[in-house]
């Protein structure tokens with residue numbers, strides 16, 4: 279088992295912080311983007327997707343972020359409201375920043391990529407004045423994602439939120455969410471990722487994301503056990519390392535490890551798997567489930583989302599995941 283102390287007297291279960299943007303997913307798939315003529319618009323950004331997923335599962339959620347003062351920004355806030363996410367502390371940029379856009383290319387179920395338009399984006403303008411200790415301390419858990427560390431002032435805003443969370447015994451969950459195009463250099467990335475991960479109780483990332491963080495520690499050799507152990511020496515209680523279609527492995531501070539399988543699914547596109555997995559896994563933790571049950575729920579949510587066109591809009595409700603698991607073929 280694990281020892282995460284979710285304080286029962288909090289009015290929110292989970293607050294997400296960071297990126298709120300737009301996904302424009304190719305309507306014509308199984309072809310390169312050069313041959314795509316139309317795209318569907320969805321709310322996007324990893325922490326937004328995870329918070330939407332968590333809210334759909336029934337968690338009480340809120341979000342700390344900054345949106346552009348334009349139609350896209352208003353669309354994002356309205357979508358979050360429609361999904362029962364508290365938007366009361368989402369601020370609106372006044373500097374003329376724009377909404378980040380992610381054009382997604384679906385060449386085949388195995389070959390997807392994202393073309394980013396992220397110059398002067400509003401989400402990275404989040405600053406320390408937008409982060410309220412009174413708000414954070416209302417929550418059982420805080421979800422941070424690595425991309426918000428890419429630039430100041432968002433970087434400082436996230437570190438302040440991490441400090442407020444630790445001070446007020448809010449469980450801190452980090453989804454590594456490494457998007458290289460947002461960063462200036464791999465070295466800078468690793469330094470800030472490591473500084474943030476030191477403060478987290480739960481760390482979720484892919485093997486490649488942990489490799490990026492371990493670039494100064496050559497003896498790690500992509501060894502999942504070694505990776506996890508490093509974080510147990512700081513605050514981590516659970517470290518989850520994802521391996522795409524090969525599943526995932528979770529380590530707990532008490533020395534246990536759990537291998538998570540996948541579910542057979544008809545993959546339309548690969549992106550969104552990680553966000554769906556995280557939202558359902560976090561739901562399991564907040565409901566005090568054991569790790570294998572939370573991982574299975576996460577894998578099922580991921581299998582559902584990758585069979586659909588969007589990430590945020592495809593996030594399933596609990597009954598959808600339960601029904602899927604009752605019928606789907608599990609792969610160990």
Ligand SMILES: Nc1ncnc2c1ncn2[C@@H]1O[C@H](COP(=O)(O)OP(=O)(O)OP(=O)(O)O)[C@@H](O)[C@H]1O
Nearest residue numbers: 520521522523525526540548549550551552577580
């Ligand atoms: N092809 C697949 N079939 C079934 N399940 C999958 C597949 N790919 C991923 N998953 C599930 O989703 C989980 C997370 O996937 P992955 O490791 O690709 O995360 P990620 O790289 O963060 O995702 P994203 O592409 O959204 O950034 C896996 O542990 C697995 O349970």
Ligand SMILES: O=C(O)C[C@@H](O)[C@H](O)C(=O)CO
Nearest residue numbers: 301322323324380549550589
């Ligand atoms: O902002 C991005 O990096 C893209 C996301 O919005 C997209 O929804 C995704 O890749 C999910 O993992």
